[in-house]
C-alpha cells in the first residue's frame with residue numbers, strides 16, 4: 001500500500017549508521033512515524049526533505065505496523081527561523097503542540113494549516129512572536145474541541161461588559177454582574193474580543209487583528225494556562241521558550 005500526503009516533520013531520530021525515524025504531522029493521517037532508509041548517504045535527496053521543520057510532499061509505503069518514506073520533496077523549510085533564538089524556540093513549541101494535539105490516524109488538515117501559517121508568519125516577521133503564540137495555542141485548543149465557552153456570560157447571557165471574568169478551570173466567561181468566586185480572573189474587553197476572534201473566525205481571517213503589547217501579554221498568559229490545563233503534558237519546548245525569551249527575562253538582562 002502507498003500513501004501520498006503532505007506533512008510537517010516534527011522530530012528526527014537516528015537509527016543505526018544510515019537510517020532515521022521521523023515523526024510527521026500529515027494532512028491525512030495525523031501524526032505518524034516513518035523510516036527513512038539511507039537518509040545519511042551523502043547524496044540522499046530524502047535527507048533534506050525529512051529534516052525537522054520541513055514541510056514536504058511524502059510518498060509512503062505502508063506495511064502492517066510501520067511507514068517507510070519512499071520519496072520526499074521539500075515544499076517549505078522555514079530557513080529564516082534559524083536566525084533568531086526566540087523564533088526558533090517558539091517554532092519548536094509549535095511542533096510539540098502538533099505532536100501532542102494531533103489525532104493519530106485521522107484527518108489533521110486544519111491543525112497542520114494553523115501550525116504552518118504560524119510558522120510562516122513567525123519566520124517572516126509578519127506578526128509578533130507573542131501574538132502568534134497566543135493565536136496558535138487557542139486555535140489548536142479549538143480545533144481539538146477544548147475551546148473555552150466565550151459566546152456570552154454563562155449566567156445571564158450578556159454579550160459584553162467593560163470587564164469580564166474568566167473561570168480558567170471550567171473555561172467559562174461571566175459578565176461583571178455575575179462573576180462567581182470561581183472566576184476571579186478579570187479580563188479587559190479587548191482580550192475577550194481577541195479570544196472570540198481566535199476561536200470563531202474562519203481560518204483565512206485568523207491572524208487579522210491587532211492587540212496592544214500589555215493586552216497581548218495577558219492574552220498569552222490565558223491561552224497558555226488554558227492549554228496547559230487541557231493538555232496534561234509538560235511542554236519542554238515552552239519551558240525553553242520562557243527561559244530564554246519572555247519579556248521579563250529580557251528586562252533582567254538589559
Ligand SMILES: [Zn+2]
Pocket residue numbers: 153154155156157158174175176177178179
Ligand atoms: Zn452575566
